[in-house]
Amino acid sequence: MHTFSRPAALLALSLGTLASLPALAADELHYNQISLRAEVNKDVARDLMIVTLYTEEQNTDPAKLAAAVSTTLNKAIGQAKQVKDITLRQGSRSSYPIYDNKGGKITGWRERAELRLESADFAALSKLTGELLTDMKMGGMDFAISTAVRQSSEDALLKDAVNAFKARAQLATDALGGKGYKIVNLNFNTNGYPQPFMRPQMMMKAASMDAESVTPEVEAGTSQVSMTADGAIEVLMQ
Template structure:
């Protein structure tokens, strides 16, 4: 009988500990408020990306491939001589062209792309003008370099934390608290480029001599933001 009483006593103690633990957990969640603060900067684009392409067709796929390869090799040779420009090959594909009945192949068409990137907009614009005698431009866009983005994000982190503290104090005052404790905080960064047309104006330059004007670029900006999401526990008087 004494053993049974001892077992009951232990079971009761264990149940009491669980109850205390559950009560403590509930108390930790008491008077908690979730908050969010966000700060942002508009950052000028400092990278220019241009995609050029060569496209042609021929009844002989081998001759067509040689033609496209020759055009790319010529463009690569010119582009690789320009310092400060990163050059890479893009997608390349060929496909058959059928007759009106869709049964017989009449010719072959092939397209290959060349990607150019640089922080020197004027130099890249001149190179694009020089290459457009052999290639065509399919796209131009601008972005923020990774190093530039990180520098601005680092600056925004402190501002985001300060903004979160200000909002936490505001919430504490609003509910009549005497202070607060920080329960959790997470920092997140994001970049947003608002839709905008790419502005290009013809510039009187040596590219004009070849019949292709060099473009003066308006690169625009992207918004870099850092948000602070967290939870505080308001201490009531």
């Protein structure tokens, strides 16, 4: 038969009480808590024009084919470098064999190389695009929101989202008859900044234009961006 001394029993009781305190604190943390969401929206002008051009050649000699494609590409790069505020990037370049009707013998090679141009100066890029379409073809054109404009619009939206969340928090507090509230947590999320997509209808339109009138019409438009504020508040009761 085992016996326990009184001090040992009191110590065990004290330890048990202390161990239960974190659980009680966790329960109290969730007392009168409410989850809320607020969303704000804004139309942001697309200030970046993006054009993709390409050259495509065919030849039975792979070396001559590569040289012809490089010549056209280098000429276009040289022209583009003469225009201010144009960001120039070389896109994909690929070649593949051409087979005869039976599909067993290689009769030639085809190669394609792309050139990507970006600028906030729509007029300058439109003019350059028209000039380059003399030797190259239009792969696509689209408009996007630049990094600088995106950051500034997100800063403005964040302030609006905080104010919208506070308004909802106060509304919920008043509905519950509380004397105030405190924010437990708050998270932000933005969307509405789509990646540029090269529009096929613009590609078709550009391909149908004559050499004397190849400057594309420019209509950038806007994108609706939004920011959500998700969080929780604890209502302080009377």
